[in-house]
Amino acid sequence: MTSLALQLVAAEDVIVEFEGRRRLSAQGRGTSTGLRAVNRVTLRIAKSEIVGLVGESGAGKTTLAKAILRLLEPKSGRITFDGRDITHIRGRSLREMRREMQMVFQEPHGSLSPRLTVKETVEEPYRIHDIPREGRRDAGELLASVDLPADLLHRFPHEISGGQARRVGIARALALAPRLVVADEPTSGLDVSAAASVLNLISALRDEVGLAYLIVTHDLAVAGYLADRIAVMYLGEIVEVGPARLVFEQPLHPYTQLLLSARPEMGDTSSVVDDVATLSGEMPSPRDPPPGCRFHTRCQFAVDLCREVTPPIEITTSGREVACHRWREISDPGPKVPK
């Protein structure tokens, strides 16, 4: 738990819904087939903290991240940044708030305009926010801060590699000296070595300028390496939050356990493929989430209670959060209930 003074961002009880296509029903009225992508989620990020948001695709990770950045407006709940309620701000005040929080998008090349040079790209935030000359950082200096040589300044995106494009995306996010950066799958599509240097850069920037990060990723290795805390998301809800080391060493929620057992562990060449992860099916559609605990359809520990009653988020004595009726029995180091 983070104390209020250290807290930078908080999403409390946030719901985000998307409207579906309107279909004509028999009565001739429009019925919505909308879906709730984020369901009553609470997540806090402290100053200079790195929080890893993990889960399978379709879990709502990116949607939650966009709601925190106010690229989407939540249907209900509250989002605060540095103590200020930004849930429904608009116009000029929203634009000003954006200077404090920036996003690095998933696609290294797709998130850069093919018609802008690297220099124009990293300077674009200054134009958008009408920053006077004296308030701007030199483009070459921005590139240097992400370990890119100044001779890339006049290149176009197609002339640089994927790893370089990702760094340009980070440099652009840094231009306005934000306090929070959301990085969506920061290493996807990069080779091992390029990924390693982007990860090094992210942790160096936290250490040097005290940036806070929300790292959205399905790659548990990335989250486990970078994050101070991990939040695990499943079908629109957060099922577990805790310090990264504890979550990895002793996952409390069965879904976290499933994710970790599915993870290809380097150098572990024992027959780990034949474990529970292989038997666990797929995530149901968020359009029609199961009643009770949303994970019960894939959970080897599910009992009747889980099928009927939504588990509340419980806070453990060590300050970890978990939403599971049976977490005490399951995470007990004693013999597990067989599958």
Add this chain to the structure above:
Amino acid sequence: MSDAILVLDRLNVSYQLDSSRKVQVVHDLSLEVGRGEVVGIVGESGSGKSTLGLSIPRLLPSNGRIESGQVLFRGQDMTRMDRDALQQVRGRGLAMIFQDPSASLNPTFSIATQMIDVQKAHLRRAGPKYGTKELRSRAVAALASVGIPDAADRINDYPYQFSGGMLQRVMIAMAMLLEPDLLIADEPTSALDVTLQAQILHLLRRLNRERSTSILLITHDLGVVSRICTKVVVMYAGRVVETAPIDEVFAHPKHPYTRALLRALPTTGRRGKMLMAIPGGPPRLTNLPDGCKFVERCSYAVDQCHQDEPPLESLGRGTVRCWLADRIQAESLYSDGVVS
């Protein structure tokens, strides 16, 4: 090895870039896949691993060419086969699945139509004579065996009605219908979440165990390799730089490139420590250095490495292409395990 199902012998593959320029993507590559073996080919993008995969069933794009060398499948050289003979081998002898299953299926036909067509095309000549009804029930059984629920109904669906993980199962089921001796899988799990990835790898391993299908798995993900492969081949700039049994490559990597790859991986054990990125990027194939192709990024390089390209030589239980392999191996006995 006499029971090898696939032997590549000094294979050279190049692409014609324009009327005057050519780039060699696979260089003097030799490799064996034994019956029932699961061999992983790893390397960064641009290392030539996908081109290698495509050149085995001769599916290279029109500007790609096998310049020399042999592709011996069950002892027959595929590079010399005519169209008919090739068609016999493809499908029944050797099947291939790719990263994006939706690109391998026709969006305008149902799964049933496509699974029946595949059998008609390949079983017509040699296989037992099945009627369409039987072909259909074989297809349903194959879908059920890869874990598609309600297979008898779902077979009538179109590709867009399946999720990515389910479609990859359809591809595997399709490959299994023809009971190939060798399955080439190019990044079969790269687009999937970890849980689905584990499920697909489990399927591949079952295929391998139950029918002793050999598998050549092409991937950039060392974690995937460690889960199902028996042997690993590391490629760099179109060359094999190291081969080793799976346990050996993670415990005692010998080539500096393999070592560097393993050291660059983020793990929980490396929290708070800088990851060791490999300096520079993969070399341009149009402008390779003399000598060892990894020399510009290698922290061990000496003068000889800049001048002469090292041969692939046996060392311990594998092979390695490095002048300094003996020395590095001796040193690694004293250093910490590369994988933490």
